[in-house]
Amino acid sequence: MVAFRGPKVWLWRLRRNPLRRRADRLESWVVLIAWTLTLFGGVTAGLMAAHSVESGLARQRAEWRPVDAVLTQDAPEPSSRSGTATENVWAKVRWTAPDGSEHEGQARVDPAALMGARVTVWTDAEGLLVTEPASESQARLRAALVGGLAGLFVAAVPFVGGRLVRGRMERRRMDQWDEEWARIGPLWERKIW
Structure with missing residues (x-):
């Protein structure tokens, strides 16, 4: 038997839910900010690096x-x-x-x-x-490679940072659950006949 999952809900982390804790809301914002910075930071850095390399090589072709x-x-x-x-x-x-x-x-x-x-x-x-000097096709290839690598390295920073923050939040949440279970667990051991 397959469990019914229901329709996919976009941005489910940001929707209201009475069971959501403060930590869940904070984690949803960390994920949103990390992915936004990863995407836009990586693309922006890659395009800037590619443009810089291509213009430098074009200047060399013109001057040399x-x-x-x-x-x-x-x-x-x-x-x-x-x-x-x-x-x-x-x-x-x-x-x-x-x-x-x-x-x-x-x-x-x-x-x-x-x-x-x-x-x-x-x-x-x-x-x-x-x-x-590099030809135009060689310059485009070099610019694309440098831009791609620069974009990947810049995008890795917020991505890894977000993963580290989420990991820390998860460890803290698990520690809190352990503390709560240490208080509540012994109460469940009593048996009622």
């Missing part, structure tokens, strides 16, 4: 420029433990910044490149070496 550089030494052979022979290696390069100043640094180049060969490097507005 490819520059022709010249190898100042032969590219070293890739070491046998580092991987395949087609893997890029670090070599010294020289390039001219937009203001006309000469710069030297290390960049990843083809292992077969010889001294004097032209390679393309990326520089920022000051002429310093940077990595190639």
Whole structure:
């Protein structure tokens, strides 16, 4: 035989009931506040983080420029433990910044490149070496991942906090029931014949 449960009632925790205790009302508010902060806090933090990452990567795409550089030494052979022979290696390069100043640094180049060969490097507005900026699709993916992780971590705080508060309230309620049973229980042990 299946017990009749009746229709599902929305927001049943907030409805009036003469059997509800003060602790039950308090617990219903804790649940409501925790879920509200979890949902809206997580979504807001995720969207803000995604927007920040995407705008930062868009600024990099706008400011960073490819520059022709010249190898100042032969590219070293890739070491046998580092991987395949087609893997890029670090070599010294020289390039001219937009203001006309000469710069030297290390960049990843083809292992077969010889001294004097032209390679393309990326520089920022000051002429310093940077990595190639992320494409629009890569930026969207990075922004989505960072936004999702930020949203999850921010949403976890009120969720876990609400669970801890509810657990504490439950322990307190159980302690109160134990105290009441300690007072009432012995009265039930008397038998009436």
